[in-house]
Amino acid sequence: MHTDLSNYLCGKTILPVLPSSIDIDMTNVCNQDCYYCNSADFRAKFLDTPHVDKFIDLIDKLAEWRTHTPLSTGTVRNINFTGGGEPTVHPQYHKIIEHALDRNFLVTLITNGSKLDKLAKNLSPEKAQRIIWIGVDVDSAVSKTYEDIRQSLTTYNMLDRVKANIKLAVQAGINVDIKGLLMEHNTTEEEITALFKMVKDTGARQLHIRPMYDLQTKKIFEVTDKLKNKIQAISKLTDVKYNLPENRKEPRTYTKCHQMFLYTIFAANGDVNVCCESRGDRSFTIGNWLEEDVRDFWMGKRHMQVYNTVNTMQCPPCKPNKMNNIIQKDIDNSSLLERQIM
């Protein structure tokens, strides 16, 4: 999927490259107030929830991008519904997800799980099993710690509701991973054991954990070897799988952020942002999807300007780090692109 982009950046093709992964924020409203939330300031400024029809129209445009721009390479494959705020707070979120499945996108959802029951109850079994996965962020399976971290704004008990909803989603045939950010609060033996047990009790697939990024200190929580060993031992003891990706830690070999042409964010306030870590930062905004057609400004003047001016040496650790390193390798040695010739 990145080879089309490598070809473009190495001057081997002049055809524009369509993004392969899209994040769509359905709303900036949230029913929790996690103390670490990296979109808190953005949400407070733009409490937007676009109408369902806006999302249906956007998904249709993404599905028909090739027809709109026949002279292009690549294709939009994945849509990840996330936030902004909490996606399931959108009153029609289940319909938006169903439409993405109907238009044959590979769908993932990142959620706090509070209203996951709506999706589980409304999707047909055939569609439910086509969802790639749903990541439910809980951080802790111990009630007090859960609330200390996530500070629910609801009248009902969130952790109990989330557990019940995960069970419903699993019964509906959906792959669910329980997610947590590692931090001081949740790295004791008791906390980690409770998280693994929650996976087992709910029938979720695995535990997906990664370190929290502290916005104040600009430091990523250190996952020591001792902690890694502890996690591994508890996984073995409880017989539950886990995933602890460390892509963000790989050293940066690039100064330009190449993935800006492969992965983009459609924020709930209309911003099309080409950096997943900078919702609300207009220096990464290339247009407005609520007012314009993204297919008309993709890889246009503003997009190229952002690509050419951002210096990644000032960037926080980020998800596309691994992909950027892979593309930089191609740029440094374009003979690697010969891999595509049979």
Ligand SMILES: C[S@@+](CC[C@H](N)C(=O)[O-])C[C@H]1O[C@@H](n2cnc3c(N)ncnc32)[C@H](O)[C@@H]1O
């Ligand atoms: C902003 S949330 C929106 C989706 C949903 N409300 C949820 O919490 O899953 C999207 C993702 O950002 C992650 N996130 C938020 N703040 C973070 C931080 N400071 N460090 C690392 N990840 C963070 C959350 O863990 C979540 O997986």
Ligand code: SF4
């Ligand atoms: S639930 Fe998600 S969007 Fe809401 S405060 Fe927590 S991390 Fe942020």
Ligand code: SF4
């Ligand atoms: S943080 Fe920097 S390198 Fe990462 S996605 Fe954003 S602009 Fe690109």
